[in-house]
Amino acid sequence: MIEQIQIAPGDTATFICPKCGWSKTLSVLKYVNEEREIKLKIRCKCSHQYVVTLDRRKHPRTETNLYGIYIKTNLHGTFIREKTGESGEMRVINLSKSGLRFQLLSNTRAEPGDYLFVEFHLDDLNHSRVLRKVIVRTIRDSNVSAELIKTDESDFSDQVINTYIYQKT
Known part of the structure; x- marks a missing residue:
């Protein structure tokens, strides 16, 4: 299952590795105005790769x-x-x-x-x-x-x- 990541105020998102739990907050400003669904492939420092989608809603559902x-x-x-x-x-x-x-x-x-x-x-x-x-x-x-x-x-x-x-x- 692909995890959905909520975009935080300041156009940042926090990615948490499902394998080791390491987290990193990055700017996602370049994706905020995209109309299509944004899927990102994230590579953790532990070498694990995972896919997330960015949720651009103002209010989580x-x-x-x-x-x-x-x-x-x-x-x-x-x-x-x-x-x-x-x-x-x-x-x-x-x-x-x-x-x-x-x-x-x-x-x-x-x-x-x-x-x-x-x-x-x-x-x-x-x-x-x-x-x-x-x-x-x-x-x-x-x-x-x-x-x-x-x-x-x-x-x-x-x-x-x-x-x-x-x-x-």
Whole structure:
């Protein structure tokens, strides 16, 4: 399995040899603006070679397996009627402070740029409810990556998500 390395503030990354544990922090500035996935082959001072990918996300993602629902909205934020089939079930695969990836469990189509309301419960002690508006960014097969949209400064969902991610890391 290829390890993902998070880019730290200052455009640096710390590489840790899986064989001997030796670590080195290097500048990865030249890779920050690349649009493609960056795989690097690292050679340790113990002569072990390993491959890593650079994760350029601002916020690391937390793996999840959470059931939820979604409803498509129009540009003005009003709901599209459920009888048109513009709602469905989903499974949240991962979650970050700024977005989520989920798998569509129904035949509803979503396109990049679509606005959705998503609702799911976290697997924390309170089974906290998250209800957020998102914009679809990318779709691959039935997997949707979406950005969380801040609709209200007092939205409790942000605090719940941040606490959840902090506890999982």
